[in-house]
Every structure is written in C-alpha cells, then in structure tokens.
Amino acid sequence: MKNRVITISREFGSGGRTIGRQTAERLGIPCYDSELIDKIAEKSGFAKEYIAEKGEYSAKGGWFASAFSDRTFNGTSNQDYLWIVQRDIILELAQKESCVIVGRCADYLLKDVADCLTVFVHADIQKRAERIVKRYGETSQTPEKRLKDKDKRRSTYYRFYTDRDWGAVQNYHLAMDSGVLGIEKCVEIITGAAKRS
C-alpha cells in the first residue's frame, strides 16, 4: 500500500505550518517543514536562508524576473536547480514513509505518485496580519503589504513551476479558513479526513 502523505499548502500567516505540525503529531507521523530545508541544504549546498526564500517564492518582480533571473548559459537557474533537488527529496520522502509535508508544491509533485490528502489553509487578511505581527514582530512595511507581497510571490512561484493556479479550489481535497475555524478545528478535520482509507 502507498504511504499516506498529507500536503499542506498555506497562505502566509494562516497558521498552516502549525496545523501541519499538530496534525503530524496527532497521527504519529513526521512533519517536513524546516526539516525539508535541512535536507535540501545538505543535498544542494545552498544556504538554508536561500532555500527558505527561493524554494517557495518567485524573485521580486514577478514571473518575468523569476523566469529570467540567474539564468546560466544553458538556460537553467539556481532556482531551477533548487526546484529539482527539492522535488527529488519530496518524492523520496513520499516513497519512504507516511508524513506531512508543508508547502513547496508538494501537492503538485505528489498528485500522481502518492496516496495524498492535499490541503489548503487560508484566512482573511486581518486575521493573518494579527498572526504575523504576533509571531514575527513589526517591520517598516505594514503587515498587509508583507502578506500581499508574500502571497503574490508564492503564487507566482507555484504558477511558474506547476502551471496551475495556487489556491484554486479544484487542486485541493480540503480547503479551510483557519481564521474562522481555528487551528484546533483544522487539525481535527485533517486528522479525521486522513484516517479515511
């Protein structure tokens, strides 16, 4: 039987990472989030900060910048190389064990190869703004501006590498508003749904 893999895609500040971690705990399986970055760093040689940024976000400037920045003479970029390394690691993990994977287009990468439950977590901008200020503190940018920038670059990255729309309801088995439902209820729903088969 295939391993059961839960992928959590999330809007920045929606608590998706916390939901992923608690779901994994509840199910007694590992959660790959920062652990994924460690693995990618080890295999690729890139710095962890670089991976955290470039493995999920388009370059500032949108699709055009993402498509053409850092290209070498043979047409690949550092970001493409990183994409390949993280794709291979995600595929290996799904092959090895049941787990939760947060972000990094895992929903797309695993859709045809694993027994996946794909989840999208979102919340309205006010709720997310409160959360990021509490978690990461204030910066010179307003929290709303930070969120919009992050969402846009995450969505552009996803679009560029998967040719699908990030957050389109059809791409996910479950989508939930963590701002309304609360973290605990989201964990409960995903845990219940994952036990299905």
Next chain:
Amino acid sequence: MKNRVITISREFGSGGRTIGRQTAERLGIPCYDSELIDKIAEKSGFAKEYIAEKGEYSAKGGWFASAFSDRTFNGTSNQDYLWIVQRDIILELAQKESCVIVGRCADYLLKDVADCLTVFVHADIQKRAERIVKRYGETSQTPEKRLKDKDKRRSTYYRFYTDRDWGAVQNYHLAMDSGVLGIEKCVEIITGAAKRS
C-alpha cells in the same frame, strides 16, 4: 445568539445536495433545497421549473444574455425579481432558525447577517459525470458537456448577482472534494465543523 446556518455551494453532480441533506439530518435541523423552491414559488408566483432554472443559472449565452434578457422598461428582469424574492426568503429563514441551505448564493447573502459556516463541494469531472448519468440518465449531450454548461451558467449567475467569483477558495470556510473524500466523510467533516461554536 444568532442561528447557525450552513450554506452548501456545489458543483453540479458533486453530491452537494445529498451532503446538505444528510448534514441537516445529522444535526437535527431543516435543509432547504427543493423546499426553498416551493417557498419561492408560493411568494413569487413563478413556476417551480422556472425557479429551479432561473434562480441559480444565467441565461444561455453567458453574462451578456443574463444582463440584458427579459428587461422591462424600468430595467429589472424576471430574473432580478426572482433574485429579490429568493434573497428575502433566505434572509428570513436565517433569522428564524438554524438550518442548511443548498445553493442560491446563500453564502453571499448571509455572510454578514448570520452565524454561517460556508461550504463548497466539488469533484473532478469524471466523478461528476458518473454521478449525473446514474442520477439523471443519459441525454443527447455528453455528461462532460452538460457539466461544463451547468458550471459555467451557475458561475456566471453568481458573478452577476454577487460580484464575487464562484468557487474562489477565500469565499468558503470549508471546501472539499467529494469525489476523493466520499459523501459520508464530507458529512462528517461539516457536522464536526458546525458544532464548533
């Protein structure tokens, strides 16, 4: 305390109606689906078949046809009148009791006035095609063509009257793929989420 209202929006053939009915049964509250059509017929004088069609679907021909068909000299159409009647009935129901309401833009109508749990049910086109053939039989059109036509007209209707995108993940507290999760699991998830507050 406000009544708890669960709105179920659904892709045609996704089983959303069955999910709504079973959720209502499980929670011991009424479900308004065809019952809503009866109420609208009584109040508006329109035939039930007309309401079933015109109360959720744009005219064939898309937005343009919807916007301009049947207009009278003062700019309103039969469809606008029907919209107003069904809006008033939905608002009254939410005022009166906790219930499940299937379709008819109830998610939009109640978003600021009721304690709502808004749900969107979808499934891939193959699963839905199987379901509608089983349920409504074959027609001269392929089931895929029927589904695409229904979805498009439902989406255009929603857009026209709410100025929002039908099925956009941010509009729903919960969205679920009934083809993957199954009807029973969807009912279980909604029932659990509704008990929250």
